[in-house]
Amino acid sequence: MEAHVVSNLIVAALVFGAAGLAVAIRRNRLWSEALRELARRRPIALAVVALFVVVALLESVRWRSEPEGPEAGDTVSRFEARSVVDRMFPHDFREKSYSAPLAEVEFYGGAPLAHPRSHLLGTDILGRDVLHQTLKGARVALLVGGLTSLIVIPLALFFGVTAGYFGRRIDDAFFLVSSTLMAIPGLLLLIAIIMALGRGPVQVCVALGITSWVGFARVARGESLKIRELDYVQAARALGVSEPRIIVRHVIPNLMHLVIITFVLLFSGLVLSEATLSWLGIGIDGSWGQMIDQARDELSRDPIVWWNLVAASSALFSLVLAVNLVGDAARDVLDPRTMKEHR
Amino acid sequence: MLAYLVRRLAGGAVTIVGVLLFLFVLFFLVATPEDVARKAVGEKAPPEVLEQWIAAHGYDKPRFWNPDDPADTMLAEHFRRMLTFDFGSSDADDVPISKRLREGAGPSLALSVPLFVLGLLIGIPLALLVAFFRETYIDRVGLVISVLLMSVSALLYIIGGQYVLGKLLRWFPISGFDPSPEVLPRFLALPLLVGLVAGLGGGIRFDRTVFVEETSKDYVRTARAKGAGEARIMLRHVLRNGLIPILTNVVLQIPFLFTGSILLESFFGIPGLGSITVDAIQANDFATLRTMVFIGSLLFVLGQILTDVSYTLADPRVRLE
Numbered sequence: 001m002e003a004h005v006v007s008n009l010i011v012a013a014l015v016f017g018a019a020g021l022a023v024a025i026r027r028n029r030l031w032s033e034a035l036r037e038l039a040r041r042r043p044i045a046l047a048v049v050a051l052f053v054v055v056a057l058l059e060s061v062r063w064r065s066e067p068e069g070p071e072a073g074d075t076v077s078r079f080e081a082r083s084v085v086d087r088m089f090p091h092d093f094r095e096k097s098y099s100a101p102l103a104e105v106e107f108y109g110g111a112p113l114a115h116p117r118s119h120l121l122g123t124d125i126l127g128r129d130v131l132h133q134t135l136k137g138a139r140v141a142l143l144v145g146g147l148t149s150l151i152v153i154p155l156a157l158f159f160g161v162t163a164g165y166f167g168r169r170i171d172d173a174f175f176l177v178s179s180t181l182m183a184i185p186g187l188l189l190l191i192a193i194i195m196a197l198g199r200g201p202v203q204v205c206v207a208l209g210i211t212s213w214v215g216f217a218r219v220a221r222g223e224s225l226k227i228r229e230l231d232y233v234q235a236a237r238a239l240g241v242s243e244p245r246i247i248v249r250h251v252i253p254n255l256m257h258l259v260i261i262t263f264v265l266l267f268s269g270l271v272l273s274e275a276t277l278s279w280l281g282i283g284i285d286g287s288w289g290q291m292i293d294q295a296r297d298e299l300s301r302d303p304i305v306w307w308n309l310v311a312a313s314s315a316l317f318s319l320v321l322a323v324n325l326v327g328d329a330a331r332d333v334l335d336p337r338t339m340k341e342h343r
Numbered sequence: 344m345l346a347y348l349v350r351r352l353a354g355g356a357v358t359i360v361g362v363l364l365f366l367f368v369l370f371f372l373v374a375t376p377e378d379v380a381r382k383a384v385g386e387k388a389p390p391e392v393l394e395q396w397i398a399a400h401g402y403d404k405p406r407f408w409n410p411d412d413p414a415d416t417m418l419a420e421h422f423r424r425m426l427t428f429d430f431g432s433s434d435a436d437d438v439p440i441s442k443r444l445r446e447g448a449g450p451s452l453a454l455s456v457p458l459f460v461l462g463l464l465i466g467i468p469l470a471l472l473v474a475f476f477r478e479t480y481i482d483r484v485g486l487v488i489s490v491l492l493m494s495v496s497a498l499l500y501i502i503g504g505q506y507v508l509g510k511l512l513r514w515f516p517i518s519g520f521d522p523s524p525e526v527l528p529r530f531l532a533l534p535l536l537v538g539l540v541a542g543l544g545g546g547i548r549f550d551r552t553v554f555v556e557e558t559s560k561d562y563v564r565t566a567r568a569k570g571a572g573e574a575r576i577m578l579r580h581v582l583r584n585g586l587i588p589i590l591t592n593v594v595l596q597i598p599f600l601f602t603g604s605i606l607l608e609s610f611f612g613i614p615g616l617g618s619i620t621v622d623a624i625q626a627n628d629f630a631t632l633r634t635m636v637f638i639g640s641l642l643f644v645l646g647q648i649l650t651d652v653s654y655t656l657a658d659p660r661v662r663l664e
Binding site: 176177179180181183184185187188189191192193195196197198268272275276279280281282289292293295296299300309313316317320321324325328 | 354357358359361362365366369370373374490491493494495496497498499502505506510605606620621624625627629632633635636639640643644647
């Protein structure tokens with residue numbers, strides 16, 4: 001299957017999943033109240049997160065259409081599948097090199113531009129529109145943060161709960177694997193995995209997944225150890241309820257607040273890690289980290305090219321900040337006891 | 344005590360074996376020596392050159408099982424080399440890795456030790472101050488500032504610091520390193536400042552939570568009932584008790600002093616172990632990467648054992664079991 005079809009299917013699955021989740025939340029009083037309280041406490045941060053999600057989804061829906069643009073233009077790109085975000089910009093929205101925001105002439109040399117006064121955030125060294133690049137970066141950021149967490153959390157929950165609930169041998173094996181992974185310094189582990197697997201978006205997500213599941217799995221293990229001994233779980237066991245059913249009905253629902261909090265905190269950490277990896281040259285193409293990395297050389301030019309750096313880093317900053325604020329509020333809303341933070 | 348120590352050491356040894364097995368899977372099974380050789384000699388190199396490279400680096404043994412000599416396999420060789428600290432030579436340029444490590448440890452420590460000490464001396468008092476004003480505007484502003492500090496990518500701190508303080512204001516050299524004691528502080532000042540600011544947000548948030556949690560404990564109420572002032576409570580009671588979890592967290596970071604800060608070192612041109620790692624990534628130098636991961640984990644495991652032991656010494660409530 002072609003890449004853009006897979007991407008569309010994932011978007012459809014995510015939208016359906018979100019709709020199902022929304023229905024489930026509406027039916028459950030605890031969760032709908034928590035959500036309302038969250039919206040009351042952090043309206044702006046939630047709106048910012050929602051905006052990024054919408055942009056990322058729009059960037060992920062792609063389809064091919066009749067070749068566009070002038071015949072003489074880049075022949076390959078005329079036949080590429082283009083996303084909704086791409087379609088919001090004119091097809092040949094490129095210059096030859098740097099152009100300052102809303103400038104009329106090229107930044108160096110002063111040759112006339114193909115699209116004077118229309119690049120809101122200027123263009124980069126290859127003449128690509130910076131606003132367009134920044135919007136496209138939202139998809140990469142949500143892919144790294146969101147998709148990785150969606151893979152990591154169920155796995156961590158599974159291993160953590162199994163180890164905590166059944167104990168003995170399973171717990172020993174879990175302890176061995178998790179302490180091995182925790183003993184390797186995080187960034188070094190990431191680098192080692194990406195170097196061994198090869199560079200690329202999926203590899204980066206897998207590496208981030210392997211490095212980040214352990215922390216949450218350990219929390220889930222500890223909690224399910226406690227829950228296992230609670231009276232109602234003992235009662236269920238005495239009544240002859242099967243073990244898998246006890247786990248699904250009694251243990252996992254009691255871990256859900258931890259899942260939400262972990263998801264939010266994991267997300268911003270993952271996005272920032274990707275920026276670091278981009279700097280090391282093993283990140284994902286088109287990410288904000290990569291834009292920031294490219295901007296390093298631009299600052300040493302004279303007069304300096306600042307718009308590229310400013311655009312990418314403010315996008316990165318506002319997403320991570322909004323997610324961090326939502327995460328803090330979610331913790332207060334969902335967990336009455338102050339949970340111990342992990343640095 | 345002795346039995347406890349022995350058991351902790353044995354646990355550490357098991358972890359190290361786990362790390363070595365993990366590295367073997369990554370660097371000999373997932374990325375095979377043939378892949379590494381391909382990258383080193385080039386795509387178009389004839390097969391003989393490839394074979395020669397593999398043989399020269401000792402990667403031509405059977406992986407797990409050698410019927411002639413069970414000890415002569417790549418797995419055994421991998422364990423033997425790492426555990427005897429005989430790391431061999433780099434995959435990229437044949438320089439002995441241990442020589443590189445010796446050269447890099449000094450510059451790494453020169454940056455990370457002051458960074459570590461200053462971070463503690465600045466972070467803990469600030470966190471205590473914020474916790475002193477808990478539930479007031481100062482606390483809220485402090486928290487917002489630390490979340491803001493945490494949300495900025497480390498890259499931006501480095502680029503911003505180099506640009507504003509180095510290029511525009513010309514207070515510090517933009518990058519570079521010189522081990523002679525007169526000029527060293529000049530080169531270290533900017534990376535130190537950047538590292539401190541980048542780490543402050545998360546540090547304050549963690550330490551504040553610990554202190555605030557302490558303030559809701561019974562002994563604080565007792566102290567208050569006796570008529571102790573709020574400042575005295577904070578400095579004499581909360582600080583002392585809060586330091587135990589904070590120091591645990593701190594001791595765990597000591598091993599990372601050696602491996603250094605990868606980003607800071609390579610951005611500021613400090614020839615430490617972090618820079619070596621970055622060079623190894625760029626050169627596809629898997630032998631060096633392997634060694635760095637192993638050393639990082641070894642130091643971490645040792646640090647952890649040290650923490651547990653010192654914890655039992657510092658906190659009489661912890662029993663040795």
